[in-house]
Amino acid sequence: MHYDATRNDHGLAIDPFKALVVPRPIGWISSLAGDGSVNLAPYSFFNAMAERPAYVVFGSAGRKDSIANIEETGEFVCNLATWALREAVNATSATVARGVDEFELAGLARAASRFVKPPRVAASPVAFECIYEQTVKLAGHDHAAGGSAVVVGRVVGVYIDDRFIHEGRVDTAAMKPIARLGYSEYAVVDEVFRMRRPD
Ligand SMILES: Cc1cc2nc3c(=O)[nH]c(=O)nc-3n(C[C@H](O)[C@H](O)[C@H](O)COP(=O)(O)O)c2cc1C
Numbered sequence: 001m002h003y004d005a006t007r008n009d010h011g012l013a014i015d016p017f018k019a020l021v022v023p024r025p026i027g028w029i030s031s032l033a034g035d036g037s038v039n040l041a042p043y044s045f046f047n048a049m050a051e052r053p054a055y056v057v058f059g060s061a062g063r064k065d066s067i068a069n070i071e072e073t074g075e076f077v078c079n080l081a082t083w084a085l086r087e088a089v090n091a092t093s094a095t096v097a098r099g100v101d102e103f104e105l106a107g108l109a110r111a112a113s114r115f116v117k118p119p120r121v122a123a124s125p126v127a128f129e130c131i132y133e134q135t136v137k138l139a140g141h142d143h144a145a146g147g148s149a150v151v152v153g154r155v156v157g158v159y160i161d162d163r164f165i166h167e168g169r170v171d172t173a174a175m176k177p178i179a180r181l182g183y184s185e186y187a188v189v190d191e192v193f194r195m196r197r198p199d
Pocket of ligand 1: 026039040041042043044045046059060061062064065066067089090092093094095096180
């Protein structure tokens with residue numbers, strides 16, 4: 001099949017787009033509002049876009065608490081979503097009022113970040129401490145609820161749980177990161193393969 005993405009006339013019961021860009025890493029984003037209230041939410045329109053300096057981006061469908069907080073206070077943390085934390089990741093995606101602390105909602109302990117004010121998820125094996133760089137507004141076709149936007153952050157601090165560093169390398173499969181597919185589907189990385197680039 002082929003369909004017109006502007007008209008979105010795929011004829012399927014559910015829009016297939018997100019099932020086609022897979023697997024998407026999940027940025028589990030902690031941030032602070034100007035009044036100091038804490039926020040945590042998963043974003044799977046998320047990725048790293050550059051290294052040295054490292055940049056990450058996430059996409060917000062409409063103006064949600066994370067983007068509002070980050071634009072207000074200028075910092076955020078991207079925690080790694082893992083198999084062990086999958087239920088908590090999901091719980092923090094609940095639509096709740098801006099002041100509600102999703103760490104508490106999901107029974108998660110916080111740990112202090114080093115270079116930014118928002119806390120990290122203590123049980124997550126990786127956290128990127130980020131400085132807000134800019135918001136890129138995306139012209140939408142049918143985003144009646146405020147349009148989509150991409151938040152760009154520069155990574156200034158990286159936390160890695162030492163238990164996942166073996167012989168100078170991060171053991172990705174041992175961390176069991178989860179990733180988003182389409183619908184309500186997820187993938188888990190618990191196996192890797194290696195392939196060297198040609199000379
Ligand atoms: C695994 C997962 C990934 C998600 N990815 C996104 C995303 O990329 N963009 C988005 O706008 N919402 C996404 N959501 C929904 C948000 O997490 C949800 O709207 C949440 O309430 C936003 O929280 P906030 O208002 O505290 O920022 C995702 C939900 C889940 C469970």
